[in-house]
Amino acid sequence: MASIGTGYDLSNSVFSPDGRNFQVEYAAKAVENGSTAVGIKCNDGVVLAVEKIQQSKLMKPNANRRIQAIGKHCACTYAGIVADGRHLVSHARAEAKQWIDLYKSPVPVPSLADRLGSYVQAHTLYNSVRPFGISALVAGFDETGPHLYMIEPSGAYWGYRGAAAGRGRQTARVQLEKLSLPDISLEDAVKAAARIIYLAHEESKEKDFELEMIWVTKDGQQQIPSDLLAEAERLAQDDEDDDDEDDNDDQQEDAEMKDD
Amino acid sequence: MFRNSYDNDPITYAPTGRLFQVEYALEAIKQGSAAVGLVNSKYAVLVALKRNTEDLGSYQKKILRIDDHMGIAIAGLTPDARVLSSFLRQQAMASKMRYGRPLPVIKAANALADKAQGKTQYYGRRPYGLGLLIIGVDQTGPHLFEFQPSGNSLEYLAAAIGARSQAARTYFERTNSEFADASVEELVIHGLTGLRETLPQDKELNISNTSIAIVGIDKDFELLDNEAVAPWLERLGDTRRTRAPADEPADEPPEGPADGPADEPAAEATESMDTS
């Protein structure tokens, strides 16, 4: 890396001669190594999904949630340094509360994303702080409909129909682009999100993981009905097995013939 | 040898996205003596190994009561435990004051995690050099959390922190399927066995160096020390480690930066700060 040893990458808020803030770029590296998070926006709502790597068999199953609520009508998940994600969500919750205190109505999702973007950006301005080591996916449903935003460590944020962050983002983005968003049903979005997380997990297959999902609809952020969740996960697993067989077809015909 | 310039403070990222100061703080936990915790649907248990720095000195407390329904075991820089335990006790009191209910364990664990995260993002602070095991009971039953100074609190079925704790984890991974239906007695014995696995060769569990804590549904947090642990050690039987020294599992070596420039793949390191 060309930046190393130049001295311009040791402190946040410092520009290198070619105009880069390396500490922010390094923060983005932390995101790239984090577990994959996916968001899909369709007409009826937004689905968030995250690949939750289980470091140890001793971890409690279906605990340690990685998708967090912000007020009644928003949810957030993130890839990167999880503790930083919790920090951002705490701030988002405070913003949402403040908005209600002031305006007596829930914060519009674009306004929330804007404030979070500003907060993250402020952490790139000073050498006394560290930029956020996360990309956050913020999903919400307000009176103007569903919204999906992704906030990056630089503070840049964009609205998306489909977004992905973390280790498997490349795979995920390819898959997201194949969907005709936002014109799919919420149920199809759930199935697609599950499938994408399973596909993206291929790259770190040796580790166990849990799939965590939530959706945000006109009724606010909610757990996805367990039967739909189970079906989505089953389809994703089937799909994965098919892929494995395809691989076998291509690469290991001998092995397969023995199986037969 | 490259000098690593990225490990002087907790607010500088290495080019790979790692935070060395935070990782070093995690190493501090391993300087402390071991503590283990287990949980099933009725009880949560802590068992810890106390140290005394000199023969005439007393043993350092390893398990602290937070409230009637909650307690912690500590490993690492014990002075930091004073801050975190009083913070937790304050939170526990505030919950009773404001809502008239004991502090839910997940709220306690998350409050600690979020407090610790703040020490990793702003200049002039240092991360806590302390790991915790938190056990407690609330409306959703007994719980066990492991807190790390990187700002994570994760829920476990069984966990171990401190020196040579990998040995206990290995034991738990082998036996944890038995925990679910275990009685509180069996749970404590599993805890003692796990802790015994972490002992150095010339050490054994005795009433001075062993602490046990139990909390359960309809059972307030109870801390056992000294004479009170004697019956448990008797039940455990052999107080020396059973494994041969050869297959002693080493703790992961500290990933110091001195070995070279820190641009090797960072996946593993980030994961250590990542719940995943």
Added chain:
Amino acid sequence: MELGPHNWGRPRDDVYGSYNAAAGGCKMNTQSPIMTGTSVIATKFKGGIVMAADNLASYGSLARFRDQERIVKVGERTVVGISGDISDLQYVERLLDQLVVDTSYDCEGTEIANLEPANVYEHLAYVLYGRRNKMNPLWVACVVGGVDSKGECFLGQVDLLGVKYKSPSIATGFGAHMAVPLLRRLIPDEDRFEEIDEKSAVDAIDECMKVLVYRDARALDKYTRVVVTSEGVKITKGVQCEKMNWEFAETIKGYGY
């Protein structure tokens, strides 16, 4: 000399000079409610509670709004009925709404997220007592009722001073004088509510509301009635007092009109 309630407990102007807020360092908080709601009444029965509050918001003696809801649902099995200042009622309503959101964070769908009625009661007392100690009370009296996760009924009251108590039947405001004796006839002792079924409790509450309409000049004959059981909260809006008879009004004499 001015002898009205506004001057009770104040230094006498003829002795100390008149009070001058403009002198600085002085601040005056709410001294009396403005827009008000009258009584909230509630009683336990076997397996639940009934609560009622009429739909009137009075501006002094003017019946200003006739569609004010004064019973707030908090979580799944708790309700809070509020009498007193309507703007403070709206504040408490938002406070409780936020309380539910904050409590559920990171534990959605678990028992921790669902506050018990007793928790809501303690929290309101904490808030109201805190405000009274700042000499800036929220001018309300709240009745908290519900059923907890073990199926136990809960009924308690907290007022603007932070005074709190629990009882098998509770009424605020005028109802404390008119309704409580009637409800205590139904449930004379602490645990006798177990002998009362939902229907007789509801009938008693309806009867009390009628008595209050007769006697309380700030009451309205249209009200909201809520029943909480372990099944959840059942809200009946716009209940009308029936079979009222005002013929006796003709016989009332001596009020100057």
